Amino acid sequence: MADHHTSQRQLFESQPQWVEDDARRGTIATVVLPDGVEKPLDYQVPESLVPMVEPGRRVRVPLGRANRERIAYCVAVRSGELPSSPLKSVVGVEDDSPLLSSRMLDLTQWMSRRWMARWGEVLEAVLPAGVRLQRRSRMAPLLVATGVLPARKPTASQLQVLAAAATAITAEELSRQSGASKAVISRLLRCGLLTQAGLTERSPKSGLVKNDRTLISHDRPEHLSPAQSSALEAIRTPLRADRHETIVLFGVTGSGKTEVYLQAVEETLSYGKQAIVLVPEISLTPQTCDRFRARFGSVAVLHSHLTATERHAQWREIAAGRVGVIVGARSAIFAPAPRLGLIVIDEEHETSFKQGTAPRYHARDVAEWIAKAERVPLVLGSATPSLETFARCLRGEWKMCALANRVGGSQLPAVLTVDLRDPKSRSLGAVSPRLMAGIKWALAGGGQVMLLLNRRGFATHVQCRACGHAARCPQCDIALTLHQPGNRGICHGCGLVSRLPGKCPACNAPELTQRGTGTQRLEEQIRVCFPEARVARMDTDTMRSRGSHERTLDAFRAREIDILVGTQMIAKGLDFPAVMLVGVVNADAALHLPDFRAAERTCQLVTQVSGRSGRGPLGGRVVVQTSTPDHPAILAAASHDYEAFVRSELPIREALLYPPFGSIVRIVVRSVNEQAVANWAEHIADQLRVEVATRANPVALRVLGPAPAPITRLRDRFRWHLQVQGPDGEILREIVSKVTASLKNPDNVAWIVDVDPVEML
Numbered sequence: 001m002a003d004h005h006t007s008q009r010q011l012f013e014s015q016p017q018w019v020e021d022d023a024r025r026g027t028i029a030t031v032v033l034p035d036g037v038e039k040p041l042d043y044q045v046p047e048s049l050v051p052m053v054e055p056g057r058r059v060r061v062p063l064g065r066a067n068r069e070r071i072a073y074c075v076a077v078r079s080g081e082l083p084s085s086p087l088k089s090v091v092g093v094e095d096d097s098p099l100l101s102s103r104m105l106d107l108t109q110w111m112s113r114r115w116m117a118r119w120g121e122v123l124e125a126v127l128p129a130g131v132r133l134q135r136r137s138r139m140a141p142l143l144v145a146t147g148v149l150p151a152r153k154p155t156a157s158q159l160q161v162l163a164a165a166a167t168a169i170t171a172e173e174l175s176r177q178s179g180a181s182k183a184v185i186s187r188l189l190r191c192g193l194l195t196q197a198g199l200t201e202r203s204p205k206s207g208l209v210k211n212d213r214t215l216i217s218h219d220r221p222e223h224l225s226p227a228q229s230s231a232l233e234a235i236r237t238p239l240r241a242d243r244h245e246t247i248v249l250f251g252v253t254g255s256g257k258t259e260v261y262l263q264a265v266e267e268t269l270s271y272g273k274q275a276i277v278l279v280p281e282i283s284l285t286p287q288t289c290d291r292f293r294a295r296f297g298s299v300a301v302l303h304s305h306l307t308a309t310e311r312h313a314q315w316r317e318i319a320a321g322r323v324g325v326i327v328g329a330r331s332a333i334f335a336p337a338p339r340l341g342l343i344v345i346d347e348e349h350e351t352s353f354k355q356g357t358a359p360r361y362h363a364r365d366v367a368e369w370i371a372k373a374e375r376v377p378l379v380l381g382s383a384t385p386s387l388e389t390f391a392r393c394l395r396g397e398w399k400m401c402a403l404a405n406r407v408g409g410s411q412l413p414a415v416l417t418v419d420l421r422d423p424k425s426r427s428l429g430a431v432s433p434r435l436m437a438g439i440k441w442a443l444a445g446g447g448q449v450m451l452l453l454n455r456r457g458f459a460t461h462v463q464c465r466a467c468g469h470a471a472r473c474p475q476c477d478i479a480l481t482l483h484q485p486g487n488r489g490i491c492h493g494c495g496l497v498s499r500l501p502g503k504c505p506a507c508n509a510p511e512l513t514q515r516g517t518g519t520q521r522l523e524e525q526i527r528v529c530f531p532e533a534r535v536a537r538m539d540t541d542t543m544r545s546r547g548s549h550e551r552t553l554d555a556f557r558a559r560e561i562d563i564l565v566g567t568q569m570i571a572k573g574l575d576f577p578a579v580m581l582v583g584v585v586n587a588d589a590a591l592h593l594p595d596f597r598a599a600e601r602t603c604q605l606v607t608q609v610s611g612r613s614g615r616g617p618l619g620g621r622v623v624v625q626t627s628t629p630d631h632p633a634i635l636a637a638a639s640h641d642y643e644a645f646v647r648s649e650l651p652i653r654e655a656l657l658y659p660p661f662g663s664i665v666r667i668v669v670r671s672v673n674e675q676a677v678a679n680w681a682e683h684i685a686d687q688l689r690v691e692v693a694t695r696a697n698p699v700a701l702r703v704l705g706p707a708p709a710p711i712t713r714l715r716d717r718f719r720w721h722l723q724v725q726g727p728d729g730e731i732l733r734e735i736v737s738k739v740t741a742s743l744k745n746p747d748n749v750a751w752i753v754d755v756d757p758v759e760m761l
């Protein structure tokens with residue numbers, strides 16, 4: 001390559017002046033590598049490739065001393081003077097057309113700064129694998145009748161096939177049109193009456209639902225409630241004016257938020273525009289997806305079981321503007337809708353909207369960026385909005401529409417708290433006498449019961465009665481959870497399954513006790529207490545196979561199950577009118593986690609699950625078992641007053657400069673070597689403190705830690721963490737970038753940076 005450049009220069013030295021000027025000019029492409037190199041790199045574009053190299057396409061470029069060929073994203077092209085040191089050249093173009101619009105390039109660049117991720121990493125994350133691999137749809141052979149005279153008289157079904165194959169047709173279509181089996185078609189192929197006439201693109205299953213008009217259900221209510229109408233109006237106003245605005249629907253469960261989304265989407269479609277609807281997780285929200293499918297003609301449901309090819313097919317349908325409504329989890333926000341008119345995020349408080357691996361983006365913030373750029377309304381809905389969202393409404397940046405009552409006048413259920421500190425409430429195991437009475441009351445009234453226990457497994461730990469030693473995962477600092485059947489100890493951190501010892505490994509005492517109740521034990525206990533009732537359990541252990549959620553929920557809806565025991569999975573937006581009792585077996589399970597959002601999460605979970613009760617004419621009740629009945633999170637959930645919780649929690653956050661009043665950058669350091677982790681974490685913290693001290697207002701900035709993380713060891717890696725906190729996220733990111741850019745970590749240490757973390761363990 002270098003030789004090539006010198007010879008070119010030598011050649012030009014003997015040329016007239018104008019040629020030399022021209023030689024100094026050229027086309028330069030800036031490219032970003034998906035991994036390895038952090039900084040964007042410049043390459044010269046050879047004349048022959050100039051028409052093909054454009055931002056958003058991928059190109060092949062030589063990299064490093066060995067000039068290994070790599071695929072990179074072209075992010076900018078300019079023509080101008082070439083730098084004095086010669087540039088390497090682009091050697092090829094990968095895509096026929098751009099994979100990313102210029103808006104997507106802007107978005108990904110913004111994301112990379114906002115969450116301190118490498119741009120290339122973000123680019124890879126927003127494109128589904130199938131699109132990156134350019135998976136083409138599989139090809140299917142086309143068949144056509146040859147017109148050869150048959151040796152024997154053809155059967156009636158053969159004649160039908162031959163008639164249908166008068167023009168080229170796929171075997172699948174041929175079989176469908178003629179009603180003949182594949183065997184009949186193969187036979188005709190073998191005896192030369194049919195022949196192959198080229199290939200066609202096989203229509204992939206895209207998960208796309210095209211409804212016939214007749215299939216579209218008529219569940220659309222005649223009238224909206226006054227609160228629904230004003231919420232819809234608040235969305236319509238910016239929608240009609242092509243203006244961005246964020247509207248928060250703060251509505252109790254059953255207040256008709258989904259109906260408002262549906263009608264807002266309907267209006268969006270009527271302008272020929274597209275709508276993106278984000279839900280926390282497709283498999284947990286089948287009812288929401290069904291309602292969108294039932295109401296609209298073409299809905300793309302982007303769920304995690306799609307193959308790469310199916311995803312690619314959907315991507316193209318959306319990009320071609322042939323799909324009006326896109327429903328999906330977090331990453332559906334990147335759907336390439338060319339005529340976007342509306343974005344909706346349902347259950348906006350859910351933590352699944354933040355990605356747990358790099359790039360650690362939050363879909364709510366991405367949605368806001370897109371909605372601003374596209375000048376479209378963003379609708380966030382929840383019965384328990386995140387404090388981040390609540391604060392922005394209080395500051396007047398976002399508009400909050402309250403839907404305070406359930407539609408149709410059904411009352412929110414009465415909530416009874418049971419104090420677990422009272423020995424009487426523990427007399428029957430995990431289910432207190434009052435909860436037991438509640439279950440009996442609901443079953444006797446012909447109703448159904450949901451019991452929430454946010455801990456799976458049988459016993460939460462296995463402990464020696466003599467010395468108190470608890471069995472731990474050999475590679476994590478986590479107590480093993482006992483799972484039945486099989487007496488297996490499973491680590492909920494890494495998933496490792498171990499055999500539990502028969503006696504204490506510490507003191508050899510033979511007595512190990514099974515402590516704490518998980519969903520398995522609760523289920524067993526309920527079956528014993530209510531032998532007549534039909535009981536089912538829903539947690540990640542019972543819901544492993546595809547479609548198992550839907551099956552269990554369908555069975556529950558069909559009243560084939562009386563009591564449903566489960567983890568938070570059962571708390572999501574489900575609407576079962578016959579549920580008369582919801583029991584929260586241990587409301588404190590997550591309250592004392594070392595996470596500043598523990599109270600918020602607890603209040604949200606208890607409120608959400610309580611909202612499943614009493615949706616129908618039978619009425620309903622909720623029993624909440626807790627050891628901290630006076631905690632504001634529990635009190636608020638019990639009185640259906642989420643706002644009261646917000647009012648008590650916001651001042652605490654403000655005093656500590658926690659979000660929403662400040663930003664956090666969390667750094668987690670890992671290594672197999674305990675000393676190396678501590679040293680490196682301390683080194684980073686020292687550097688950060690030095691940098692913070694140079695700032696204009698260092699008082700408002702805090703470096704906390706380093707300290708061992710709450711989970712101190714995971715998969716044989718020791719973990720330490722530290723946090724930088726301050727009122728302005730941008731300044732924090734600038735400080736952390738400046739410090740980390742110059743750090744060269746030892747080989748045995750790895751570390752990650754999480755901006756605005758939602759996971760603190």
Ligand code: ADP
Pocket residue numbers: 219221222223224225228251252253254255256257258259260407408575
């Ligand atoms: P949310 O999303 O707030 O939980 P939904 O939109 O699911 O509430 O509404 C709860 C129930 O009330 C659903 O069965 C829905 O079909 C019904 N519903 C919603 N709005 C109306 C209305 N205006 N009139 C009659 N029924 C309605």
Ligand code: ZN
Pocket residue numbers: 473474475476478491492493494495496715
């Ligand atoms: Zn483990």
